[in-house]
Structures are given as C-alpha cells and as structure tokens.
Amino acid sequence: MKNDRWAPRVTVAAIIERDGRFLIVEEETAEGLRINQPAGHLEAGETLMEAVVRETLEETAHAFVPLALVGVYMAHLDKPAGGTTYLRFTFCGASSGAHEARTLDAGIVRALWLTPDELRANAERHRTPLVLRSLDDYLAGRRFPLDLLHTHSVGPSGTQ
Template sequence: MKSDTWAPHVTVAAIVERDGRFLVIEEHTPAGLRINQPAGHLEAGETLVRAVIRETFEETAHRFEPEALVGAYMTHFQRPDGDVTYLRFTFCGKSAGEEAGRALDDGIVRAMWLTADELRASVERHRTPIVLTCLEDYLSGRRVPLDFIHTHSVAPALRA
C-alpha cells in the first residue's frame, strides 16, 4: 500500500579541518565516483549529533568530535521514481584520531584530505552542490552552538 505521507530524508554531514585540509570521501554513486563530506542518514531514535559522529566514523574511520552546527540545508531532487527532499544538518569539528585499517562503509572508496582550493577545482565531481556550499559557509565563519539543537523524547502513552 502506497502512503501519501511526505517526509524529507534527514541527513547529517561533517566538516573536519586539519592543517588547512578537509576530510572528504570518494564514493560510488549512480552518477559515478563522487566527492562528498562524510555524510549519511539519521537513524530511528538517534540524535543529530550521534548520527554525525557515527556516519563520520563509518565512512572515514575518524572519531569525529562535533564543535558546532554550520547550517541546515534543504535540497529537492526530481527523479524518475519520484521527487525526493533532503534536509541536511552540517556540523564542524575535529578528528580525535583514526582507527587505522578499519573497513569503510560499502560504496566508500577512500577518505582523503583536500584543500579548499582543491575542492573548489573539483566541483564537477561533488556529489551535490551542497558540498561546496557547506564548505564556503564553514570558511565564512558560520557556527551555531550545539546547544541550539534540542532532542525531546515523547513518552509512549503520549505519542499520536
């Protein structure tokens, strides 16, 4: 049975800078090999902060320590099988170390460190235009404290 309920796909992404370079991934997509920030979907029962920590670790083997929210970004895509909307929360922070030899998520070819200029020069290889938008927002100094984000659990008896 098809549902008429519309819901955006909620995703998280991490901007990790070290020595003027940014941690990105190279991944297989339906459009070919693409560059993206470590990113992925929010899972049921997860907070946004826990999701970005998990996704960054799964895709890069780096332990991510979020420091701030850079922004929230919404994108609509038209696809043959139906339109889709993504709501992306991008965080910035630092790597607390890498687990060497750890297998990366399926579809991830490698994690790599690129400069802002290298990312600007490879825009045609970005997974979406949001990759560069988030980077430029980060470089411009956009930061929202993590305590801006609130997660509320609802008691089972109160759920609709």
C-alpha cells in the same frame, strides 16, 4: 488507509579541517565516483549529533567530536522517478585521528584530505551542491552553538 504524507530525508554531514585541508570521502554512487563530506542518514532513535559521529566513523574511520552547527540545508533533487528532498544538518568539529584497522562503509572508496581549491576544482564530482555551499559557509565563519538543537523523547503513550 494509505499514508501519503510527504517527508524529507534527514541527513547529517561533518566538516573536519586539518592544516587547511578537509576530510572528504570518495564514494561509489549510481552516478559514478563522487566526493562528499562524511555524511549519511539519521537513523531511528538517534540524535543528530549521534548520527554525525557514527557516519563520520563509518565512512572515514575517524572519531568525530562536533563543536558547532555550520548550517541546515534543504535540497530538492529532481530525479526521473520523482523528486527527493533532503534536509541536511552540517556540523564542524575535530577528529582525534583515524582508527587504521577499521573498515570503511560499503561504497566508500577512500577518505582523503583536500584543500578548498581542490574541492572547487572538482565541483562536477560533488555528490551534492551542498558540499561546496556548506564548505563556503564554514570558511565564512558560520557557527551555531550545539545547544540550538534539541531532542525530545516521547514515551509509548505519547507523553514527554
């Protein structure tokens, strides 16, 4: 029996501010060179916070400590072969600095620090409209406590 259940792709993103600048990645995509917050997909068995810590380290070489949830965003991206829906959890937090010897993920050209004005001036290069939307929410002071999120493990028999 074919499973035709629709499911969104779950992603995480990090907002890290230092001296009025934000940690951003420049990455190669099918649409060319784009800029994005450190972000990526939730992997099997991970919590959302584990995923954002891992993705930030892989893409920027910065250790990330999530302090709050900025928002949960859904984006429907229509592509010629059919649409994809992303459910994105954006966290804000702190970095203890970069691990200089660490290699960045494949496709990541570099990590850089940009001001909000620089990000706005490059909106056409954003990987997704959620880059600016989540930054604006962060700048507006939107913060939700991390205990808003719960992860429940289910055993092999389906019991919790």
